[in-house]
Amino acid sequence: MPIRFTPSSNIALLRESATIAVSQRAKALKAEGRQIIDLGAGEPDFDTPKFIRDDAAAAMHAGATRYTATEGILPLRQVIAKRARAYGPAAVDVEPQDVVVSNGSKQSLFNACFVLFGPGDEVLIPTPSWTSYYEMVQLARAAPVEVRGSRERDLKVTADDLERAATPLTRGVMLNSPCNPTGAVYSRDELRSLLECAERHGWWVISDEIYRRIAYNGDATASLEVATSRDNLIVVDGVAKAYAMTGWRVGWAIAPREVSRAMTAFQSHATFHTAAMAQHGALSALTRSDESDREIERMVAQYRARRDAALEIFATAPDLPLVRPEGAFYFYFDVSAAAGNAPDPGTAFARRLLEDKGVAVVPGVAFRTPEWVRASYAAPQSDVVEGIRRAVELWREMQD
Ligand code: PLP
Numbered sequence: 001m002p003i004r005f006t007p008s009s010n011i012a013l014l015r016e017s018a019t020i021a022v023s024q025r026a027k028a029l030k031a032e033g034r035q036i037i038d039l040g041a042g043e044p045d046f047d048t049p050k051f052i053r054d055d056a057a058a059a060m061h062a063g064a065t066r067y068t069a070t071e072g073i074l075p076l077r078q079v080i081a082k083r084a085r086a087y088g089p090a091a092v093d094v095e096p097q098d099v100v101v102s103n104g105s106k107q108s109l110f111n112a113c114f115v116l117f118g119p120g121d122e123v124l125i126p127t128p129s130w131t132s133y134y135e136m137v138q139l140a141r142a143a144p145v146e147v148r149g150s151r152e153r154d155l156k157v158t159a160d161d162l163e164r165a166a167t168p169l170t171r172g173v174m175l176n177s178p179c180n181p182t183g184a185v186y187s188r189d190e191l192r193s194l195l196e197c198a199e200r201h202g203w204w205v206i207s208d209e210i211y212r213r214i215a216y217n218g219d220a221t222a223s224l225e226v227a228t229s230r231d232n233l234i235v236v237d238g239v240a241k242a243y244a245m246t247g248w249r250v251g252w253a254i255a256p257r258e259v260s261r262a263m264t265a266f267q268s269h270a271t272f273h274t275a276a277m278a279q280h281g282a283l284s285a286l287t288r289s290d291e292s293d294r295e296i297e298r299m300v301a302q303y304r305a306r307r308d309a310a311l312e313i314f315a316t317a318p319d320l321p322l323v324r325p326e327g328a329f330y331f332y333f334d335v336s337a338a339a340g341n342a343p344d345p346g347t348a349f350a351r352r353l354l355e356d357k358g359v360a361v362v363p364g365v366a367f368r369t370p371e372w373v374r375a376s377y378a379a380p381q382s383d384v385v386e387g388i389r390r391a392v393e394l395w396r397e398m399q400d
Contacts, residue, residue: 022360029354037386044299044329055280067276070100072101072102101279131366134146149184155369158194166201184325205234213241319337320337353390357391357394
C-alpha cells in the first residue's frame with residue numbers, strides 16, 4: 001500500500017530555518033555567475049590551525065578510528081574539566097564525569113533542553129537569540145517564551161525582564177554571551193544578576209558560551225566565573241568558532257553530575273559520540289593552549305579590524321539603529337525605517353540587498369526580531385566593507 005508522509009506530532013511546530021530562502025537565492029545567483037558578497041555565514045572564514053590538523057591526522061593514523069565512550073575520550077574531558085576549575089569558586093569541583101562531549105555545541109544544547117524540559121514547561125529565551133534555541137525547546141515539547149531585550153541595552157535582557165515574563169511554569173532560561181545575532185556581551189554584573197535571578201527562582205540556566213573567546217575587551221565573562229553555585233547551571237561550549245573548527249563537530253556541556261549522566265544516556269541512543277579523530281583535534285586545541293591562544297588572538301584581531309572598518313561606514317548613517325558588537329562576528333541593525341510598512345521589514349530589506357546590490361545577509365525574523373538584519377563579518381575585510389557600504393546605501397535609498 002502506498003504510504004503518505006504525515007509529520008508526527010514531535011515536529012508539529014518545527015519550522016525550516018528562516019535563513020534558507022535568502023541563502024538559496026544567493027546560491028542561485030552565484031550559479032548564474034553573479035558576484036555575491038556573502039555576509040550570511042555564521043562560520044569563521046579561517047582554516048583550523050595547522051598544528052591541530054596535524055595532531056588529529058597523527059591520532060587517526062595511530063588508531064583513533066574506533067568507537068569512543070559516549071561522553072567522549074577521557075583526556076579531552078579531563079582538560080575541559082581542568083580549564084573549567086580555574087574559572088572560580090563555583091567550578092572547583094568540576095570533574096571529567098561532569099563533562100559530556102557532543103557533536104558540536106549544538107548537540108549539547110539539544111541534549112540539555114531534552115533532558116531538562118518537557119510538556120508544560122516554559123523556557124525563557126532572551127530575544128533576539130539564535131534560531132535553534134526556540135526549535136530545541138519546542139522539540140522537547142516545552143514552550144519557548146520570548147523575552148525582548150531593550151534597545152537601550154543593546155537588546156540584552158535584565159533580571160527584571162526575565163521576572164516579568166516568568167510564570168509558575170517557568171523551568172529555565174537560555175543565555176548566550178557574546179550573543180548571536182547581536183554581538184552584545186553581558187558584563188560581569190549583568191551576568192551575575194541573571195544567574196542570581198535564576199537561582200532565586202529555581203530555574204535551570206543553559207549558558208551557551210560558544211563565542212566567549214571572540215570578544216574585543218578580553219574574553220567575555222564565563223558564567224562559572226560569577227555563579228555562586230553550579231547546581232542549576234549547564235555550560236555549553238566548543239571549539240567551532242574560536243578555534244575555527246566548525247566542521248569538526250566538537251562541543252561539550254559541563255553540568256551537575258545527574259544531568260550529565262542523563263545527557264550521556266540520551267546521547268548514547270541518539271548519536272553515541274562525535275568522531276574519534278575530531279575529539280583528538282579538540283584535545284590538541286585545548287592542551288596546546290599557548291599556540292591556540294596565539295591563533296585566537298590573531299583571528300580576533302582580524303575580526304576587530306573588520307568590525308572597526310565597517311563601524312566607520314555605519315557612522316555615516318547615525319540614524320540607522322545598530323548594536324555595536326563587543327563580541328562574536330555579527331552586525332545587527334534595524335531596517336524597519338527603510339522597509340516602510342512591510343510586515344517583515346528585515347526580509348524585504350535582505351531580498352533587495354541581494355537582488356539589487358548582490359549582498360547576502362540574514363533577515364532578523366530568523367532570530368524572532370523581523371525589524372532587523374544580521375550581517376556577518378566572518379568574511380574578508382574588503383567584502384565586509386563593501387557589503388556594509390552597499391547595505392547603508394540601500395537603507396538610504398529605501399528611505400527616499
Ligand atoms: N550557539 C550559537 C549561538 C551559534 O551561533 C552556533 C552556531 O552557529 C552554535 C551554538 C553551534 O555551534 P557548533 O558548531 O559548536 O554546534
